[in-house]
Amino acid sequence: MTTLTAARPTWEERDRRRRRRDALSSWILLAPSIIMIGLMVGYPAVQMIWQSFTDYQVRHKIQGTAPEFVGLDNYIKIITRSDFPEVVARTVGIMLVTTALIMVLGVLIAVLMTKIGRGMRITMSVGLLLAWAIPPLTASVVWGVIFDTQYGLVNWALNSITGTNAWHNHPWLLNPWTFFMVLTIIVVWGAIPFVAFTTYAGLGQIPRETIEAAEIDGAGGWQRFWGIVFPAMRPVLGGLLILQIIWNMKLFTQVYALQSRGGIAADTNVLPVYLFRQGIGEFGATSAIGMLIVLIMLAISFFNIRQLLKDDDS
Template sequence: MSETAALITPTDDSRSRQRAPLNPREKSRRRREARGAWTLLGPSLIILGVMVGYPAVLMVIQSFTDYTVKNKVQGTLPDFIGLENYIDLFTQSDFPAVLMRSLGLMVVLTVLNLTFGILVAVLMTRLSKAWRIVVSVGLLLAWAMPPLTATVVWGWIFDTQYGVVNWLLNTVTGTSDWTNHSWLLNPWSFYLVLTIIIVWQSVPFVAFTTYAGLGQVPGEVLEAASLDGATGWQRFRLIVFPYLRSILTVVLVLQIIWNLRIFTQVYALQSRGGLASETNVLGTYLFRQGVGEFGATAAIGVVMVILLLALSWGYVRTTLKEEEL
């Protein structure tokens, strides 16, 4: 078997012999194509370098200095302090607790968004055309609403005095125990409200993306599997999921990044009565910490970038492998 594989698999020498040397005309054509490609990519690369590359490099440099607003006002250069900002970040601040809180919230939000989004997409395939349009419009309205507006609306729903939720709970229980009950003072109920807001706005993206991917699954294969006695879960796991794997991978990575970078909803709820010290996530912590302490805040930004790159590296590696095949 190994001898057969050796005969079939070309060696490096055989590959090199199979490559015919390029003639001058072919070399010239390839050089022109390369110059044309770089000419087309040039403006985009310049914009990326100015808008992304320069700020990123500057942030990394500032994270190793004691750059403050005093240096900016006086026009003086900051001192190089090495890893002191990073050491203080993990030993003399609330950053480790905020980081763990953000990661836990990210996991919960990602699981809920994917679960409900996939369920809604599968449900849309079973609905009639009229009901599918109604559901699509409802999803679009939730998705199109700006995050700040959605947070304000849900904030009124859970309002202490005029909230619909408190009134409904009093009506159901027949008591007044929920009168003037604050949902934002307690960190757990704060995150409950936050989770409802974010899931409500994130499910439409997952649902629409998954629903588009479901159109690629051949109906004949699903029908044949159903006739063979496969259950709904078996059809989804063995037939539907392989077709959706690449799509769901992209959605998963995007959800991880977006849920780790949430800011607007958390900040708006904190402004309505939440305790910032107990409900901060990475975005709000970076915004509230060290006003004018540019070196310390740059260190927080570098850690966030490294974390996001680490979480998305698996997807990037998988994509590169698929392109090589």
């Protein structure tokens, strides 16, 4: 009897074995996803990092020769170009403006959706879904037609309102400032629905009793928002902010489409378009630009990512 009792595993040992089995099962279930992520994200990332330190061009692929390691030459050449700082400043500026407008308007629309009736909420949701469903290229073409120099709706409306022909053949896309005004409209119009729907879903998870209790205690609308709603929504808003920073740093389709309709590329390039226009087959230089884009996005998002990690730990 003593031997059998001693051989029987203790509760701690059984729990340890169960945890090992659960961990093994989890890794087995996650293995396909990890492999896919490694192949689709990890391998291209490693390739881009390696190519950014070489003179890799299309001729190496055609001739079957190995590229030479050039160290930081690609980065130095790009950073020291006369137009590169302007392109970076333009990209960051557009990102800041569009991200701020998207976040503010998206949150306001989400709050509005909690205040209106069911019929109006459904109508607003359908409108947001339609704006969200339109591909960026299609939206850029449509807005490009609206601001068209000869046949644009905006020029016709302004002439009708002013009763003159002062806006006839006005080139909205030729001027960089009005070009980016049109670009901002396109980007904000297409991105607001995602922020609005996500914020609205998050607002629905806040206990109504907590807000009603604060209202009974005499808290105003802004006090309830900053004291109850915002702290509860901070992880959601932080995640949305990081996503918008990343997406708005990677604007390509809208910018390139508007440039094709009359914008001057040299005055309206952003980093993704600047990368595309470096030349076909310049893999080393374009990889270096891609790495710089990643580093800039990480530097801008670092504070928000660190704050999100702190909120998760707490």
